[in-house]
Amino acid sequence: xxxxxxxxxxxxxxxxxxxxxxxxxxxxxxxxxxxxxxxxxxxxxxxxxxxxxxxxxxxxxxxxxxxxxxxxxxxxxxxxxxxxxxxxxxxxxxxxxxxxxxxxxxxxxxxxxxxxxxx
Amino acid sequence: xxxxxxxxxxxxxxxxxxxxxxxxxxxxxxxxxxxxxxxxxxxxxxxxxxxxxxxxxxxxxxxxxxxxxxxxxxxxxxxxxxxxxxxxxxxxxxxxxxxxxxxxxxxxxxxxx
Numbered sequence: 001x002x003x004x005x006x007x008x009x010x011x012x013x014x015x016x017x018x019x020x021x022x023x024x025x026x027x028x029x030x031x032x033x034x035x036x037x038x039x040x041x042x043x044x045x046x047x048x049x050x051x052x053x054x055x056x057x058x059x060x061x062x063x064x065x066x067x068x069x070x071x072x073x074x075x076x077x078x079x080x081x082x083x084x085x086x087x088x089x090x091x092x093x094x095x096x097x098x099x100x101x102x103x104x105x106x107x108x109x110x111x112x113x114x115x116x117x118x119x
Numbered sequence: 120x121x122x123x124x125x126x127x128x129x130x131x132x133x134x135x136x137x138x139x140x141x142x143x144x145x146x147x148x149x150x151x152x153x154x155x156x157x158x159x160x161x162x163x164x165x166x167x168x169x170x171x172x173x174x175x176x177x178x179x180x181x182x183x184x185x186x187x188x189x190x191x192x193x194x195x196x197x198x199x200x201x202x203x204x205x206x207x208x209x210x211x212x213x214x215x216x217x218x219x220x221x222x223x224x225x226x227x228x229x230x231x232x
Contacts, residue, residue, distance in 0.1 A: 032218055043210060043224045044164075091162065097218075107154055108212075108220055110164035 003027055006094050006111025013084055013118055021079045021114045023094030029074035030096035034108065035067075038091045047092075050077040084118045091115050121146050123213050125223035132201045133231050139186075140196045140226045142211030152214040153187065153194045158225075159207040167209070170194065201230045 003026040013019050023033055031052045036044040048069050049057040056069035066088075068080040077096075081088055095108040122145045132138035144153070155167040170178045170187050177185050182199045198205055211223040 034220075038162075041208075041225075041227070043222045046219065049218065093162075093164065095164070107166045107169060108164075109166075110156075113162050 002109045004096055004109045004111040010115040015085055015118055016083055018082045023077045023111050025075045025096045028098040033077040033096045035079050036093045086118045089116055089118045121215055121221045123211055123221050123223040125211055125226050127226045129227045131229040131231055136201055137199045140209050142194045142223055144192050144213045148215045154212040155196045156210045157207045203230050206230045
């Protein structure tokens, strides 16, 4: 149980275009999803917290107009990298917690990640 | 501020041997949870083990166990009978009150055949 599906797993796009990454909780509902960015051999950097039915909360230094987050339902959150540039190339990971098992210690369940390369 | 420190960027262990990964954290909170996640070359994050701060007993999951020292704010992971499949990045994570997890910088573990 507790599967998070992230799509696509890798994408190559041209500079100036936009890319959408989907994150779905397959067998649980998630009122909150998290988007991370990870550089090679580094830790996960929280970009934003996606809240179902409301605006996302962005971490300091993350451009909300560049990284658009939409959490339209309890099982789907999307991250759109707008007007992508080579410096946006990275590994993006989404995660979620089970709403119905939202006891204090419920862990994060992670998607498989998306490797974005902007040429 | 909540911080998580993993002081060992890289470690290696011989297959079948035991290895301990260290993690310390800084917090003023009394109730919180701690986790160890594994990220193999596939980059999928996998939960290894979790510990509740109010529990004195150290958590154990098969070959994985923790040494939780609340006063010292230390949360080390011991892997017994290391296997080749244990080769991965290991991240310590801290969950205080609220929803945000804090991750350490990771330890890259290599199991040598």
